Amino acid sequence: xxxxxxxxxxxxxxxxxxxxxxxxxxxxxxxxxxxxxxxxxxxxxxxxxxxxxxxxxxxxxxxxxxxxxxxxxxxxxxxxxxxxxxxxxxxxxxxxxxxxxxxxxxxxxxxxxxxxxxxxxxxxxxxxxxxxxxxxxxxxxxxxxxxxxxxxxxxxxxxxxxxxxxxxxxxxxxxxxxxxxxxxxxxxxxxxxxxxxxxxxxxxxxxxxxxxxxxxxxxxxxxxxxxxxxxxxxxxxxxxxxxxxxxxxxxxxxxxxxxxxxxxxxxxxxxxxxxxxxxxxxxxxxx
Amino acid sequence: xxxxxxxxxxxxxxxxxxxxxxxxxxxxxxxxxxxxxxxxxxxxxxxxxxxxxxxxxxxxxxxxxxxxxxxxxxxxxxxxxxxxxxxxxxxxxxxxxxxxxxxxxxxxxxxxxxxxxxxxxxxxxxxxxxxxxxxxxxxxxxxxxxxxxxxxxx
Numbered sequence: 001x002x003x004x005x006x007x008x009x010x011x012x013x014x015x016x017x018x019x020x021x022x023x024x025x026x027x028x029x030x031x032x033x034x035x036x037x038x039x040x041x042x043x044x045x046x047x048x049x050x051x052x053x054x055x056x057x058x059x060x061x062x063x064x065x066x067x068x069x070x071x072x073x074x075x076x077x078x079x080x081x082x083x084x085x086x087x088x089x090x091x092x093x094x095x096x097x098x099x100x101x102x103x104x105x106x107x108x109x110x111x112x113x114x115x116x117x118x119x120x121x122x123x124x125x126x127x128x129x130x131x132x133x134x135x136x137x138x139x140x141x142x143x144x145x146x147x148x149x150x151x152x153x154x155x156x157x158x159x160x161x162x163x164x165x166x167x168x169x170x171x172x173x174x175x176x177x178x179x180x181x182x183x184x185x186x187x188x189x190x191x192x193x194x195x196x197x198x199x200x201x202x203x204x205x206x207x208x209x210x211x212x213x214x215x216x217x218x219x220x221x222x223x224x225x226x227x228x229x230x231x232x233x234x235x236x237x238x239x240x241x242x243x244x245x246x247x248x249x250x251x252x253x254x255x256x257x258x259x260x261x262x263x264x265x266x267x268x269x270x271x272x273x274x275x276x277x278x279x280x281x282x283x284x285x286x287x
Numbered sequence: 288x289x290x291x292x293x294x295x296x297x298x299x300x301x302x303x304x305x306x307x308x309x310x311x312x313x314x315x316x317x318x319x320x321x322x323x324x325x326x327x328x329x330x331x332x333x334x335x336x337x338x339x340x341x342x343x344x345x346x347x348x349x350x351x352x353x354x355x356x357x358x359x360x361x362x363x364x365x366x367x368x369x370x371x372x373x374x375x376x377x378x379x380x381x382x383x384x385x386x387x388x389x390x391x392x393x394x395x396x397x398x399x400x401x402x403x404x405x406x407x408x409x410x411x412x413x414x415x416x417x418x419x420x421x422x423x424x425x426x427x428x429x430x431x432x433x434x435x436x437x438x439x440x441x
Contacts, residue, residue: 087439128436129436129437130437157437158437159435159437159438163437184362186432186435186437187358187359187360188358189355189356189357189358189359190349190356190359190385192359194362196347196359196360196361197362198428198431198432200428200431201428205364205366219436220436222434222436223436223437226427226431
């Protein structure tokens with residue numbers, strides 16, 4: 001995959017419509033319907049460089065192609081990591097792949113979490129459901145460069161205890177003394193010893209100064225809406241909040257218009273937007 | 288003990304800003320309470336006679352279902368207010384509340400507070416206002432739970 005830098009400073013493939021063949025070299029079952037695939041370039045050429053928050057188009061042979069956020073460590077030199085929820089025909093085919101199977105990859109595409117703008121700030125990461133996957137590379141960045149940031153908090157919500165994404169990793173993150181990790185589920189049986197309640201209820205409890213804080217938010221759109229509302233009430237401004245949006249991306253380069261949202265193409269101008277820029281879209285129903 | 292309760296009540300957001308004389312007046316309705324891990328605080332259908340200002344620990348609100356047993360619908364922690372059914376007729380608890388861990392609280396006698404509200408409508412209005420805000424927040428959270436936002440898309 002030969003890359004060049006686009007106008008926003010991110011690398012983009014020189015032949016963006018041409019998939020590169022990757023092989024599945026690892027597969028992890030995350031929840032009952034979510035899998036993480038580790039992919040390696042078949043011709044062993046170096047991986048395209050990517051930034052936290054960007055996505056690839058993954059092609060399941062003979063079935064179709066879908067956008068999937070990169071969920072691995074962007075420092076990794078040899079494997080691309082994608083976490084996929086089995087919710088449709090293509091994602092079902094991708095989740096059904098096994099070690100040794102092939103997958104087509106185009107990308108990386110889109111904008112990234114603004115990690116450099118977060119330096120010397122308190123950082124609040126708010127994720128819901130599979131929305132933790134696009135945030136994970138940003139969390140890796142925060143941990144790998146911990147001294148560049150002030151207080152860091154992760155607030156994560158899932159539907160139930162059995163649907164928590166990356167549970168072992170969350171346990172590991174919790175062991176960091178300089179990282180606040182709060183997890184809640186929408187409902188649980190009495191055997192669950194953790195917090196119950198929607199993810200937005202975690203925000204006012206974070207022991208963090210909102211005056212010098214910024215937030216990264218990813219999850220279902222309705223969760224983003226309410227999480228942003230809570231963050232604003234907590235004391236952040238729209239300029240302090242970045243969100244990752246999802247639409248039906250197809251070409252990945254803003255040509256086909258499938259993912260158009262108002263004047264923006266999610267694949268090219270997003271998926272990561274500053275909330276001050278994206279706020280307008282949330283005010284228009286059925287957009 | 289009265290000093291400790293006065294300090295806790297006056298610094299809690301729900302009573303913050305109330306005149307000290309009002310807080311002092313409420314102290315007569317308040318007592319310290321500790322629940323051990325797993326202890327029942329109240330059960331659905333019982334008379335709702337109290338309100339609890341949680342100081343530390345954690346409480347699960349749950350609803351019992353015939354086929355799945357108790358389903359936890361909300362966790363409350365130190366700093367939260369537990370219970371508002373004492374404010375509204377018919378003064379009956381709608382859920383079960385169990386201490387998930389050792390929990391310290393200030394218990395307010397609902398009947399006693401209601402009596403004070405009757406005698407002092409200004410206090411009644413203030414408390415109603417402040418508890419309504421909590422009720423609104425919890426209602427919004429419950430509505431989000433109902434949406435099942437992490438369910439299958441489409």
